[in-house]
Amino acid sequence: MKNKRDLILSAILLIVLFGASWFANSELDSYIRRIVNLCLIYAIIGLSMNVTNGFAGQFSLGQAGFMAIGAYTVGIFTVPVELRANVFYAVPMNPFIADIQMPVWLALIVGGLLAALVAFLIGTPVLRLRGDYLAIATLGFSEIIRICITNASSFTNGALGIKDIPPLNDVRYIFVVTAITFVFIAALINSSYGRAFKAIREDEIAAEAMGINLYKHKCLAFMISAFFAGIGGGLYGTLLGTVDPKNFLFTLTYNFLLIIVLGGMGSITGSMLGAIIVTAGLEYLRIFDEPLKLFGTMIPLFRPGFRMVMFSALLMACVLFWRHGIMGTREITWSKLIAFCKNPIGFFKRKGAAQ
Amino acid sequence: MKKMMSVILASALAVGLLTGCGGDTKKDDAKSNVIKIGVFLPLTGDNAAGGELELRGIKLANKLHPEVLGKKVELVIADNKSDKAEAASVAARLIERDKVKVLLGSYGSSLSMAAGNIVKNSKVPAIGTSCTNPQVTANNDFYFRACFIDPFQGTVMANYAFKNGARKVAIIQEVSNDYAVGLAKFFKDAFIKLAGPDSIIEVANYQTGDKDFSAILTNIKAMHPDAIFAPGNFTESALLIKQARQLGIKAPFLGGDTWETQEFINVGGADVEGVAFSTAFDREKATTAEAKKFLDEYVKEYKGEPSALSALAYDAYLIAIDGIKRANSTDSVKIRDAIATTKDMEGVTGKTTLDKNGDPIKGAVIKTVRDGKFKYIDFVDVK
């Protein structure tokens, strides 16, 4: 049976990748490890953004806010109690939370759940909106979250941020979280609920007429998205070791926007590809920030700031010329992979003909 | 169109590969006659102005002290974009990729803190240039710095305010800026100790990037403070002071070392005349020989008066060179141990001795703006 074959192949792939992450963790230098980790974390958040923007068709720009909630939850609850007085030196930590310490995995889940809760609260007023209104309202909420974090010093240490978060630069750990996220979202999209999301994306009115409760499903998608953004944010916090409100400016969301646009809105495998290309690419584009000597002459174009010009130009070029990204709403499936391996040239020809 | 895109992408990648590989030809460094020092500074983004000034100081120091242990010192400069995530990955890159022995930077305490764990874990010493937050070196044996810290700076300004007759002070802080919030707290603590619990009459907040301060200023005007302590970025601070003067607030403004940039005067114009702020260095207090050298060379190189930021960055480089010299080794851990015992190292901002946290014990200069120029008014030594 095809399903069984796919399941086995997927399991094998996961095991192989986990082995690779084991190898990466012990063999690669910390710089590469960092980039791998960042790729994985960005993949989680890209996937989460794709649930709302790609599958449910609700254009939300609130990812940075949900990440902030996750990152702060992890930050607040994992800093060792004895170090807290030192971190919260301006305004003492609220006694209500001052003695609660959690292991990272628990803090991650709590962070995700809190983000989902906030998404639920936000969802009621916001999800009635459509298109650009929704985009601007979610962006607004992400800013409100950030402003609240800046001002609620006794919980979040305000602008001073939280330092001394136990670092988690372990590729295996982050890989496992990413794999769980991927499998979960893939399973969700392939369930009846995932199809309901797609129906809403395609046509809200028809979806509703088919008995799909719009508010319930949009809210569900929004919450799931926030949950994983919270988890991703938490991992981001542990990777940095310190968080402060300025990490979560709404421009952070643009990174994930590029990921899902490049990968294809509505494609899970596309989001993974997008995350890897964007993260590694941004790191790679760093050469644009450094003076470049080509054939003995200095090229004056290359100086700090050029990389971000390239980044934004890429985002635009992607939308203008390549609106569906790499994958569109298609997925890389085992059947396609096998067909490709059997006949690489024929595979593309057939696809070309179909278009 | 699709084809064109892929061609462009492919060629971009190819160019990248070519240039990227070019940089990777590094051999075992024990025998090499180059010592690499990494510099990570904000060269773009909000803090670019400060980062650029510090880079000048470091470059100048490198020009005047190009060698140590008979080896050439090579600077590897990286931009951290005023962004913490970037700062962390840039620091990791400098250490892992470029194999730097010492790291210098950064402007902005939060950027330095983002690199804290990386420095600690990879056991490479880092020397902060102008990151004044006490948290940078706390709990981190590998982080040192060339500048004084905020508790000291806050106390200095509180004393200054008190000495000049201020009894009721209002604080306007850039609430989203860690530097401003930290400094405001230490100022407040010190001032309350001097003038009593009711002496801070108001703490108002604004966000980075705000342009309009008329509402908080109108509130504060009605309270008639003797002085206003307003630590923050220079752009926002200059606009704030401008609007305060425009609203008819006559009280003097006090601030921190971030104000010492030409942009502060450019934006603030005549309205920032008479403000007072603490900083690390001034020509008037240029007592050491190194300082004279620095002043001469700086004026020659950059055609302008150096700021304290450049001086501190210059000193950070010197601390690193001094450490390497005394360690007589290129081993990062040995260099770290040598830096930790830095004593009376003669730099631009005076003699530097590092305490057990890795913070220097040195005094502060108080400056003002007069006739469109920064002018020295006072020096406060460590008690």
Next chain:
Amino acid sequence: MEFFQGFLNMSGASFAQHMVNGVSLGSLYALIAIGYTMVYGILLMINFAHGDIVMMACYFAYFGITIFHVPWYFTFIGVIVATALLGAIIERMAYRPLRDAPKNSVLISAIGASFLLENLANYLFSGRPMSFPDIPLFSQNIAIGSIKIQAISMVIPVVTIISLLVLLHIVNHTKTGMAMRAVSKDYEIARVMGINIDNVISMTFIIGSALAAIGAIMWGIRYPGITPYLGVMPGLKCFIAAVIGGIGNIKGAVLGGFILGLGEILIVAFFPDLSGYRDAFAFIVLIIILFYRPTGILGERTTEKV
């Protein structure tokens, strides 16, 4: 009761000063919001880059006066022309190719354009703030009793009203305006009727950007620090102002601008403890308005045809 401290202690003079501040800020928001609303009214899309066009105009003015020493009155005309041109170019590059694409693509392209302008400015002009040229005529202070007003704060409302009237005239009484209204009512039918859609939309962007330039000049004189990210917050807030008033409705944008400007000032005036939350105010108002009156205060209610 401490919370209401500011409210109880406020003197008449302070209140009057707050009102003046609010009107001054509000009229500035209104001026920029008009440009937003105009583009939205025709194209039904948020021109995310509008705030960044304002930013670019500030740089143009800086270069004109400070670097090239052109007298300010000539510079301002030049700035308006250059900015209008920039607007037309952005429309041509970022929006025209996507005319028949899904709305979300246009939105992403707009975000991309805005981000590109910011990064480009950062790259070209460095992140170091530049000072908007000081024009004593506008920056001088005028005192009315204990109330202080900067000359420019009295000019801004006048400029806002004039811009509003000129724009209303163009939209309601000229051929171009008629074409614009036709396009905004029904894009397809306007095309069938022989209206050159591309020209009309370009024209919209040119007028919108010229308004942005006027706004930028006023903004620059009032708040003279120019940075690459200058346009982000004003851009968002003026968009919100436009939505509050009813997006697409020019008078609504002015109304929204004043509501937002006064609101922001008064919330800090009455509740000084909330000064740190001031930027959240605009977004909270936006969400409340969208919840209770999705088309804004003066906007027409529309229903989707099923």
Next chain:
Amino acid sequence: MKNILKTKAMTMQFGGVTAVNALEIEINEHEIVALIGPNGAGKTTAFNMITGVYTPTNGAVIYTDAEGQECNITGMKPSEIAKIGIARTFQNIRLFKDLSVYENVIIAKHLHLKSDFMSATLHMPWYNKEQAKAEEKVEELLKKVDLWDMREEKASSLPYGKQRRLEIVRALATEPRLLLLDEPAAGMNPKETDELTVFIKQIRQEYNLTVFMIEHHMELVMEISDRIYVLDFGETIAKGSTEEIQNNKRVIEAYLGVDEDA
């Protein structure tokens, strides 16, 4: 004969305009009832009120469910109305264009799903069982209506007539008792219209349906309707059997001078 749907003085006003005024409709089980009238008469508005897209400004919609209970469904959400057994199609086809034919139909089974989203995502056994049952039903349905061979194709790539049919099939998949068809024959050629006539009759028989439809093709209407309501400018100007309507003066007047393709 048992009554399945009735509207009581159902009225819809947009601003100052009355789109539908005090509409009284009664539909009995297993009937095919047509709603006709010139363009802009308020027919689709009436549909929208019945299916919850609009809430009537006045009046009530009463539905009799499978147990014979009368319930007031005025102002209920469209999704809830779909759940109690009223399905509809749209005047301008509203398929899920980018999804496959199969997906279009199985989405309509979602409303019968009892598993919560967690067990669905984790593909718990009880969810899989439910899902298998749904898949079985969809397969059976698609085979019956000759769309099984095209199940993998994108809905938007189907020929026009098939799209119309698919929309009806999708509505059928929600297992309704009352099916509302909004101009099912619009844009069809005579051959397709004939096929549709047969199809509607067939599904009514097969699934024991009640059909309420808006249609301009008079031939189709006269051929299959048991009863007809005629609307003009929001007012009911006539109702009755096909013969009664064909001879009604007011109906002829209303249609005279109105450019109709029927």
